[in-house]
Amino acid sequence: MQASPTKPINIEWPTKDNSRVPFIVFTDPDLYDLEQKVIFRGPNWSFVAMELEIPNAGDYKTTWVGDTPVIVSRNAEGKIHCVVNRCAHRGSTLLFDGTGNTEDFTCVYHNWRYDLAGNLQSVAFQHGVKKVGGMPADFNVCQHNLTKARVETFHGLVFVTFSDETPSLSDYLGERMAAHIARVFHRPVKILGTYSQTLHSNWKLYMENVKDSYHASLLHTFFSTFKLNRLSMEGGVRVDGDGAHHISWSKRGTDSAAGTDYEKAGELRAVMDDFTLADPTLIRSWLEYEDGITHAIQSIFPTFVLQQIQNSLAVRLLIPRSVDKSELYWIAFGYEDDTAEQYDMRMRQSNLIGPAGLVSLEDGIVGNFIQRGIRRETDKSAVLEMGGRVVEDQQSRVSEAAVRGFWQAYRTRMGL
Ligand code: FES
Ligand SMILES: [Fe+2]
Secondary structure (H helix, E strand, C coil): CCCCCCCCCCCCCCCCCCCEEEHHHHCCHHHHHHHHHHHHCCCCCEEEEEHHHCCCCCEEEEEEECCEEEEEEECCCCCEEEEECCCCCCCCCCCCCCEEECCCEECCCCCCEECCCCCEEECCCCCCECCECCCCCCCCHHHCCCCEEEEEEECCEEEEECCCCCCCHHHHHHHHHHHHHHHHCCCCEEEEEEEEEEECCCHHHHHHHHHCCCCHHHHCHHHHHCCCCCCCCEEEEEEECCCCEEEEEEEHHHCCCCCCHHHCCCCCCCCCCCCCCCCHHHHCCCCCCCCCCCEEEEEECCCEEEEEECCEEEEEEEEEEECCEEEEEEEEEEECCCCHHHHHHHHHHHHHCCCCCCCHHHHHHHHHHHHHHHCCCCCCEEECCCCCCCCCCECCCCCCHHHHHHHHHHHHHHCC
């Protein structure tokens, strides 16, 4: 039976507010299927690419919106298109190779050919062979285009949506989220490298982690030991879009640990005062932006992340693979006019992030720690009361407000 978005699946939410999250939302395969329809094919903007990845006419990139395979491409006029990577004939996947350059999309199976906008151009043997066979006379090529997504770009970031009801991208982002993207992309950037990693956890556990400003200096011993990011720094959380989007930020130059739990030796696992770096150049940095913010993580619902960790800049795209598996794509970047020294510092700091990063490897596994723990606990719930039970801006990062915001946005969309 097909569940409807308004009364989807029988999941009891323990509280009206978002201070409890039933574990079953991370393990229920029917809910996962419904998310694909309601969230990823519904009225939300999904990040798919940086324009820099497809700079020339004919460039394309294969990726996913949720678990729907798509092709993002730039046509001869420079316009960016996004289509489902599925032939309109019998459904074969069209492109397999990640990135490339082409004049058209030709399906391997029966050679139907599409332009980069997804319009069917030709059908092999449409009129048969020697007037025998072929398509019926009333077959209309124009009615068999690829499934197209709407495309909008903002500061070189390409977002797409399959719904006509999605508001404009600027309305969807809102002023503050747009301003933060503009802050980072304020001058031309260049890609330093890309990589991906498999996460053995539900996609929502990673998005919770990204929005969880409480964990950063507790899970990540590297952050607290080398004082790169601690809750004793000036910082806060902005929550926008009905809870859907967030930014957590801090200023390293304002750290003042006196009178905080960081001073109580032995109480916090994360503080290892007797550790030093054999090569301190690993974390050598400079103040990147005039506002003094040295650490800023932004998430745009559902699965886009923009990262500034000191001078390590990256966008991350999370792809759900199944109810308990996801893939995380990273694009690390710097600015076109970086000096050689700045480039060197960015590359060294990149050791903090990515699948084996001194910080990020912990984010990659902690979702699986949860996934393992909750497997048979489908009637239990997570507790989200740090910073109260509200979904609003926070003056402190000792808060789970942005995580509650995610659930507020999720529940509204899913009708839960
Ligand atoms: S499935 Fe693509 S041409 Fe037949
Ligand atoms: Fe983290």
